[in-house]
Amino acid sequence: MIDITAANFEIDVLQASATTPVLVDFWAPWCGPCKSLGPVLEKLETEYAGRFILAKINSDDEQQIAGMFGVRSIPTCVLMVNGQPVDGFMGALPEGQVRAFLDKNLPSPEQLEAEQEEDEAQQALEAGDTDTALEKLQHAVATDPANDDTRFDYVKLLLQLGRSDDAKVAFAPVIAKAAAIRRLDSLQRWMDAIDASENADLGALDAAITANKRDFAARFARAQALMAQQQWTDAMDELLEILMRDKNWNDEQARKTYIAVLDIMEPPKVAVAEGQIPPEDPVIATYRRRLSSVVLS
Structure with a gap:
């Protein structure tokens, strides 16, 4: 949890939200509902273990920031991603509803793990370590099968290494939607070219x-x-x-x-x-x- 003022708003909210979603909680010391919502938010920040940052703004002390967000009643919570508000809610919601709000808007633990594997794979590629890169990408695809960008990178690397049969197996789960997604369609055209040219003169x-x-x-x-x-x-x-x-x-x-x-x-x-x-x-x-x-x- 971070207490936000005009002095640290730029760094700890706008810039921080470029890497981790920031939930901004507008509150005031006299606000009864704020006193019931605050502990819920702090508990969930701990439980979600880095999936979001809780930033608390005293709307009495920071009226300019509250005005920027159009806050008309408190508690008001605004979720910031990449420096922009993407969702929010007003009032002291019960824990279950706050949890549902977070789950709707935050990446899942599986998605975060897959993103980490993807980053490590790209670092391995830059170092020339294709074996590690393949291992990381394979694990990322298995962890988050719905991430088409990661699958694209995995299949692409397999094809670059001449492992077209393995690439086809990795591509099979998305083949039905390939025509509708350009990057997947591009992989399909590459694999088609490989098949078509087997006996080319x-x-x-x-x-x-x-x-x-x-x-x-x-x-x-x-x-x-x-x-x-x-x-x-x-x-x-x-x-x-x-x-x-x-x-x-x-x-x-x-x-x-x-x-x-x-x-x-x-x-x-x-x-x-x-x-x-x-x-x-x-x-x-x-x-x-x-x-x-x-x-x-």
Whole structure:
């Protein structure tokens, strides 16, 4: 529990909520219901063991902050996430209702554990330790199966390591919804490319393209073979050749596959200082511009 004044509001509420949800409790010494709610909140903060921070603001002493939040009666509780209010309640709710409010808005212990595993996996990757990264990602997926972003990273790493059979097993639980979720669809297109290129003859494809530059089936097969070999820019160059000649070929397969390659090339998101935007990979930025130029022309 933290007592909040104008002096520490910025750091202990706004900035702190970027990493851990902060429950702000507006109270006053004369408020009877506040005296019954306060111990409930303090008990739950201890019980939830770091899933949220309790910040108490004396609304009599900090009228400016109370005014910022439009507090008209107390007790009023506001949950802050990433510096913004996301939910709240008024009145001295019983413990069961406060618990339900928290469970609705806070990440579960399983989600927090999975996030930690994901962070450790990315650190392992940066250090070149793919074995540890795979182990961490596998555990994160098992802990929080509904986290599609973690599953994307796990399947992607398996494919990068050439373990396509294991990737398909890890992908199977989400295959039914892959078409509706772009990043999952991108993984599906990569796996399709690997399957399609098993017996590809690049020499024969090159010959077919030389004979007919509008042999889009051959160009697409060549792009898939390049994807299977993880030659991403070469694959996009081939897809651009299709797009420059026929943007809508085969239900826009070239454009959709090009976007899939960009998704796959995108590096994992890493933490950056507050207010900063991580720089975009210059190769990805270039190929995004090329796609826009061709599609919008």
